[in-house]
Amino acid sequence: MNNKFYITTPLYYVNAAPHIGHSYTCIAADCLSRYYRNLGHKVHFLTGTDEHGQKIQRAAEAQGLEPKVFADKAVSVFKGLWETLNISYDDFIRTTESRHEKAVQKVLEILYKKGELYEHVYQGWYCTPCETFWSESQIQAGNCPDCKRPVEKIEEKNYFFKLSKYQDWLIDHIKSHQDFIFPPSRREEVLRFLELNKLSDLCISRPKERLSWGIPLPFSPNHVTYVWFDALINYISAVGSFDKNDKYQSEWWPADLHLIGKDILRQHAVYWPIMLKALDIQPPKTIFAHGWWMIDSSKMSKSRGNVVNPIEMVDKFGVDVYRYFLLRDVPFGMDGNFSEDAIIKRQNGDLANDLGNLVYRTLTMIEKYFQGEITNVEINLKNKQAKEIEEKINALDSMIKTNMGEKDYNFSLALEPIWELINLANKYIEDTKPWNLAKENKTGELKEFIAVLVKVIRKTADAIYPFMPFTSEAIKQQVGKDNISKGKPLFPRIE
């Protein structure tokens, strides 16, 4: 089982429609999943939805729906999007499924038995209209920071998880596992946070009278589970179970990669490993926090009204162009600027001019000079460029691999050598001047030359598969193993 690859996305919170940020994580996870499947790894790609908590309860009430019905609707929207985006997940988990709820309750039971949870009367400030609890430091002159109305001091009995107990362990773990948190800047951020702050224990329950939409605590029916504590457990509830001795059994765990957005790094890099530690379960191997897509250099948010709907982008540009843009335009981990102009640049430049046109011009030559027949050609070309191309083809896989998890996860860099190969081929055509070879009737040389191009195109089709599955297939249909038949241009230019 050492070539298994268990990869996850966060569970998306169903209180709002999916935006490009959600699609980004899934596309990245899909790309890696396809890549590792092609390498012959056993891949398990998990995604899903987070459906409990106050925001859902309220959003559902606002529509006059039961929370579960509300969530069902949201789930179908997410699933529909993943289908459109060609996301090849192996499992989709919902936090309202019984397999998950049972696991959460089991976890709570185990931790309770082990003394990792304790009761504590909590004091704080409550804003009744907002139904929100605020800490001493959050309230502003006795008022709710949200609605500015007065808050009242209340006492509440809750259950707390002993996060603080494991702080030193976590610091050690991060220090001794270089690849635990990626990219390195995020690793530093978490480490600095842990070194400079004392963790306080995590309140993992909510009284039912305040919030009913959640998983009940098995040892206290008047409380439900705090949503993050509930949601994180999905990563193990989906792929295993606890045996009689409370030992977790799974063929997939530990996860090889948790892909997340930078906004939920703390939950994943602090709460989650400590929860696992307390359960005596191994931590995940790698947590990768990617950046955000900015719209006109500002944060995408509902209040700004600048949220981009992925479906609209797909309708406009097509799935593969959209996927390519997200994976290519920004080094994975950094924030990026999203704009239609930027997508158009990628489509016209990289896809239409470089890749699409290479395929098209090559196929035209095959039709024009060889009536579409170019089989069993032995390549004996000794010129420098043909050799250079040959070397590039041979080195390509390992160059891609480096940035697909071997040293780093960087889709942008993984794609670069593919385009270097494409550009090399375009230059080769220019320098060889095949139209002259045709005029001079140097048929043999011309044939070998075109065979080199065909080889480049086939290699490219294989290499881009994880990033643009449809395009990879479309190229193979035109320049397949046995058949060569020119089709329409792969990517029309957008003027």
Place this chain on the structure above:
RNA sequence: CGCGGGGUGGAGCAGACUGGUAGCUCGUCAGGCUCAUAACCUGAAGGUCGGACGUUCAAAUCGUCCCCCCGCAACCA
């Protein structure tokens, strides 16, 4: 001094750890070619690397200080 990230030709970025002719993509301009989706190829212009001081034979790169931009600052995602 709360923490972290960043300020490099018109735009977006790399380089900074291990100082030594500032690189890439797009855009602009000029030329070449015709197999090709006005695509492709070649060449050129354009930067005192946020500011100041310092270390050094030499600093985008190291040190100190300052300015500006962006996140985060913990329990309800």
